[in-house]
Amino acid sequence: MGKLSPRITPVSDAVATRGEGVWLETTDGRRYLDFTAGIGVTSTGHAHPKVVEAVREQAGRILHSHYNVVQHAPMHELTERLADKMPAGLDTLFYSTAGTEAVESAMRMARQYTQRPRIIAMQGGYHGRTVGSAALTTSGTAFHAGLQPLMPGVAFAPFPHAYRYGWDAKATTEFCLQELDHLLATQSSPADTAAILVEPILGEGGYVPATDGFLEGLRERCDAHGMLLIMDEVQSGVGRTGRFWGHQHHDVVPDMIVTAKGLASGVPISAVAASFEVMDGAWAGSQGGTYGGNALACAAALATLDVIEEEGLMDNAARRGEQLQARLRSLAGEHASIGDVRGRGLMVGLELSDEDGNPAPSVAGAVHRAAEERGLLLLMCGPYKNVIRFVPGLVVDESEIDRAADIVAEAFDTVGDA
Numbered sequence: 343m344g345k346l347s348p349r350i351t352p353v354s355d356a357v358a359t360r361g362e363g364v365w366l367e368t369t370d371g372r373r374y375l376d377f378t379a380g381i382g383v384t385s386t387g388h389a390h391p392k393v394v395e396a397v398r399e400q401a402g403r404i405l406h407s408h409y410n411v412v413q414h415a416p417m418h419e420l421t422e423r424l425a426d427k428m429p430a431g432l433d434t435l436f437y438s439t440a441g442t443e444a445v446e447s448a449m450r451m452a453r454q455y456t457q458r459p460r461i462i463a464m465q466g467g468y469h470g471r472t473v474g475s476a477a478l479t480t481s482g483t484a485f486h487a488g489l490q491p492l493m494p495g496v497a498f499a500p501f502p503h504a505y506r507y508g509w510d511a512k513a514t515t516e517f518c519l520q521e522l523d524h525l526l527a528t529q530s531s532p533a534d535t536a537a538i539l540v541e542p543i544l545g546e547g548g549y550v551p552a553t554d555g556f557l558e559g560l561r562e563r564c565d566a567h568g569m570l571l572i573m574d575e576v577q578s579g580v581g582r583t584g585r586f587w588g589h590q591h592h593d594v595v596p597d598m599i600v601t602a603k604g605l606a607s608g609v610p611i612s613a614v615a616a617s618f619e620v621m622d623g624a625w626a627g628s629q630g631g632t633y634g635g636n637a638l639a640c641a642a643a644l645a646t647l648d649v650i651e652e653e654g655l656m657d658n659a660a661r662r663g664e665q666l667q668a669r670l671r672s673l674a675g676e677h678a679s680i681g682d683v684r685g686r687g688l689m690v691g692l693e694l695s696d697e698d699g700n701p702a703p704s705v706a707g708a709v710h711r712a713a714e715e716r717g718l719l720l721l722m723c724g725p726y727k728n729v730i731r732f733v734p735g736l737v738v739d740e741s742e743i744d745r746a747a748d749i750v751a752e753a754f755d756t757v758g759d760a
């Protein structure tokens with residue numbers, strides 16, 4: 343009998359048969375409110391009719407044609423449409439399949455363009471599981487344990503996780519930028535450093551939005567030293583935070599944007615955007631990959647962009663996110679174990695701590711299980727697995743947010759705070 347690897351360990355035992363919007367039906371006949379969205383992927387909800395129709399139609403025309411052999415129309419159209427969503431100047435795109443591939447492409451391009459070897463990434467960042475991306479990842483040791491030696495030439499700067507430091511946002515920002523300057527003086531010489539890589543909101547690392555001024559501080563240092571600023575928007579992009587890109591909550595323009603996940607509502611595609619000059623700095627033969635910019639995925643991405651615009655999903659993400667955070671904040675008033683509620687749009691985290699402020703993964707796990715028993719699927723994140731994350735499809739409506747918040751409240755009532 344065939345078996346899945348025992349290391350694939352789903353957070354839920356439910357087996358999905360059908361999805362619609364933010365709902366999933368399972369083999370045991372249950373219906374779940376899905377606030378996981380396949381880890382932030384099904385941006386337009388499960389099986390949005392317009393996305394399904396686009397995939398169906400494209401499947402009847404061309405499933406695949408390799409971009410280094412014969413290109414296809416949906417990829418050209420997507421390139422136009424995505425360039426319109428980018429900050430001015432980042433109009434040149436390269437496609438791949440998974441987020442980790444796009445991160446590796448961005449890193450390789452930065453090294454080739456600047457002719458410098460080193461990369462600075464953030465403490466707590468997550469960028470993927472292939473060797474290069476794993477070497478840039480510090481959201482937990484599991485992502486690179488047993489894979490050593492990793493790619494050398496990486497240094498990690500602190501990310502402004504104000505709750506963890508126990509300081510206010512301003513003091514945390516100042517500290518982190520000061521430490522970055524120290525790192526540039528002691529570990530990663532600017533003359534050797536190709537790029538700074540950052541998520542505008544730590545994803546796997548615990549749903550921590552960058553503080554005001556932090557990304558701007560990175561930009562200043564990149565400008566001063568000729569380093570590139572690479573924004574990993576794999577989880578935070580494509581409308582999820584209430585703006586098209588997560589970094590657009592800040593006054594900053596990156597040199598590269600990496601996107602994937604929600605871009606095609608569940609059909610695998612990833613992309614890196616840069617200026618033509620930076621993209622042209624990539625060496626001949628350095629960009630390829632069998633499935634990059636796959637025709638089905640491009641068709642799904644085009645339909646996803648249409649749906650986001652036509653249904654006002656960015657605005658919905660902003661409003662539903664505020665609604666959810668307000669409900670969770672009022673719950674925090676009743677439960678001492680809720681240490682922090684944070685996020686942007688529909689990327690919301692609830693951090694659980696004990697009475698001394700230490701991570702409380704057991705409470706988080708118990709609440710998570712109790713919510714699932716009541717029909718709500720949630721995810722965890724953070725290095726200590728004590729942050730419950732809420733990342734539903736952007737189509738979630740007001741009553742579904744209320745239902746999810748009610749379930750979480752019931753789960754806390756059952757589990758208690760310890």
Ligand SMILES: Cc1ncc(COP(=O)(O)O)c(C=O)c1O
Pocket residue numbers: 381439440441442443445468469470471541545546574575576577578602603
């Ligand atoms: C910010 C970020 N970057 C990169 C990745 C890697 O993407 P993928 O799993 O598609 O390789 C992820 C996945 O969770 C992510 O959240």
